[in-house]
Amino acid sequence: MPKNESNSKTNDENDIQKKELHEDFLEAKELLDSHINETSEDELSGVDITEHLKTLKKHDEDEYTSYLEKLDAESLADAAIEMPEHMLKDVLENVPKEKLVEAMEELESDDQVELLEYIDDIDEVKAREIFDELDDDDKEDILKLSNYDEDEAGAYMQIELFKANLDETVKEAVDRLRSLRHTGELESVYQLFAVDKKGVLKYSIPLADLIIYNFSLTIDEVVRSAKEDEFRPKFAQDSEHIDDVVTKFEKFDLSVLPVVDSRGVLVGRITTDDIHDIIQERATEQIYNLAGVDDEAEEEDTLFKAGKARAIWLLLNLFTALIASFIIGFFDKTIETIVALAILMPIVSGMSGNAGTQALTVTVRRLALGEIEFNDKKGVLKKEIGIVLVNGLVFACLLGIVAYIWFDIAMLGVVIACAMFISIMFAGFLGTVIPLTLKKLNIDPAVGSSVLLTALTDIIGFFSFLGLATWILL
Template identity: 60%
Template sequence: MNENDRLAEAKELIDSHLNDTIEEELSPADIAQHLKIVRQHDEELFAEYIEKLEPEILGDVAIELPDHMLKDVIETLPTDKIIEAIEELESDDAAELLEYIEDIDEKKAKEVFDSLDRDDQEEILRIRSYDENEAGAYMQTELFSANLNEKLQTAVNRLREQKENGELENVSQLFIIDDDQVLKFAIPLEDLILFDFNKTLEEIIQKNKEDKYKPHVAMDSEPIEDVVDRVQNYDLNSIPVVDSKGVLLGRITTDDVHDFIEDSATEQIYNLANVGDADEEEDDSLLKATRSRGIWLLINLVTAIVSSSIIGLFDDTIASYVALAILMPIVASMGGNTGTQALTVTVRRLTLGEIEFENAKNALKRELGIAFTNGVIFAVLIGIVASFWFDRPMLGVVIGAAMLMNFFFAGFFGTVIPLTLKRFNIDPAVGSSVLLTTVTDVVGFFSFLGLAKWILL
């Protein structure tokens, strides 16, 4: 499908959504994706579509848009409509959207915040009071809860009313609290139909096994990474968030967990490539993206000069034996790829919390074992090829030995570099590749040319 066809399809689907003629309702993510295509070709039509979106879905669509498009939304829409859109959002999304607006226009963000209901303001302030890596920053305060002394029928009636009024979405559990708002139990909605609706929740719990309904909880101040691991390990639909006294504050849902994992994965990929962040890459500003990449290219240039200086130490050797110049890139390239493999696996395991600096001995042994085994195999292979290619058996020995050495060091530093950076609270994905490339180039060139000078000349 060419660009014109994509644009025509996007316009047709958005028009159908706005006119309620589409057979299957578009999700906010779908609408945002179509709006991205429209804006690439027609900014005026993009602004027109934004103005026509209903407040009920506008906020969800805005969150799905990249920052540079969200800026257009903020500048295009009147403040009253932005306020309506935020009031339709769940508390965590409302706090997130308001933060985006604040980054773009602080004055407008203050105007919007001051116009919100008192309850909405308090919820947003509570969520934003947490650091960005704390679980409380990801929670939503809308949840289905009931007191121990409350009858199940009363609780269900309240749930029905809240659902009809659009106050609750994606409900999967009933959180049971005591008179002090301390969370005691959590019952899946599917289990509620098994109970006597005329009994109190305390009677129901006592009649059943209490341990069955003891909830997995997240402390509001604990790292979000730990909460995500817990949700994944126990396959939870949502997890309640409590404070140090056990008071129920909110919940974190699977969509929040999914967004965090996606953002983390994207950040790791961009960092490994030394390309800045995703928002900056999506931004229309060519200068920003160029500057971000250029900084790392400058660092890479410096390390490349270091590697080249190693070659300069053996210029007489290369001049005397031209075959070395032909084979030299093979040693560095194979070592670099081996190191990248070890680096990628190590960064992934660090991100997932599977290893730490203190217990990385087994991981290091494994990567060294893999690197050494592959080193032996490819050292023998390239040694045979080089021997027949240039009709010089000892040249095969030199390149084979150099490759084995480089494989070993590539596996070692591909594991140790990210572990060390993590030890000093530096993102292991940032800069690891540059450091590793320098090591594999220097070791590869020095070992190959040094052995050649010692053995062949």
């Protein structure tokens, strides 16, 4: 293609791209304007607002800043929870403190704690100023939730909930719910929590069931007229580990779970959106850890901090790679005599590495979901070894035939077939044993498992292949 035609095509593509970006910018402005002026039937979520603001920020920093200021307190609060750190910094720099306090008061207690901690990581002084301006009830709720450890159920609950005493009528309870919803004090209501005079949780009644009863009945009469244990609640203690709470949500397909203290007194609730966030965070953490990356370090501003965290794992990888290289160097005479070995070596290490990673990923995931424990090691090993036994035989035979046809050396095919089978068998075994052992030692099985697996599969793969070659072919 002539140079002029090539330049013309590139310019056309750039023009099209600029036009598309401009259209995205205009669309983001239009949607935000409709939301701010309440002219749209579809209300934007916090995620939507954040995405549109990102689009504005890419194109026009001034427009972006002006829209941060235009957002009402409730919209700003919903968006702030979803914003990446650099955007939240912009909010803290451009939005008046009074509006930030108002936005904070629009959130439910658990989101207040989360956002305040988020702000505190960026600017401790600003976080303290905002907290000091909140009303006493909000301060009390935040301090109460902040006292729980990060792995306790209480740290993830919201204090706002819909409850009623047993001697209240259905009408009184529904009227109060209507008032709470109109004033915006309560959102996402799923159930009525019935408590006794001491506040002890007794029953949990879905709203869909509650409204079908005669409104003149008391809550106690509603419960007694139902089937035995129909409204018996599933609950979590505030000191319970959050992983156990996640398991309850998944096992019983819950939308909300009441939280009680050691006396059985109702203190809060955990909703399905909180659990979704936890599962998402854990999944992200596992992905980072399996790759040997610190998820917290990746959120740091500086390249040095993030790079340092990665360098530690890379250094360990370098050490294990040197060991594997030493194994190869030990058989240098064999490789010099039969050059085909150097060509086939990467196939052995690559296949065994993939087989081990498959077993590792499945085992780590099942451990994370609570499906297996160390005590289940026999059953897990039996299954994984059965899988790699079949795959090992199939691919060993296949590679042996390929090597024989390729290099016309029958025994070379036998050597690589045997090495492949040995490597895949060990890889499957190690991919299962390593995370189970780390879990037994109370070490996160996702952290470091891949490094150990890669090192051992490479060493075993190279040693078995080159050792068999030396023994059989020389």
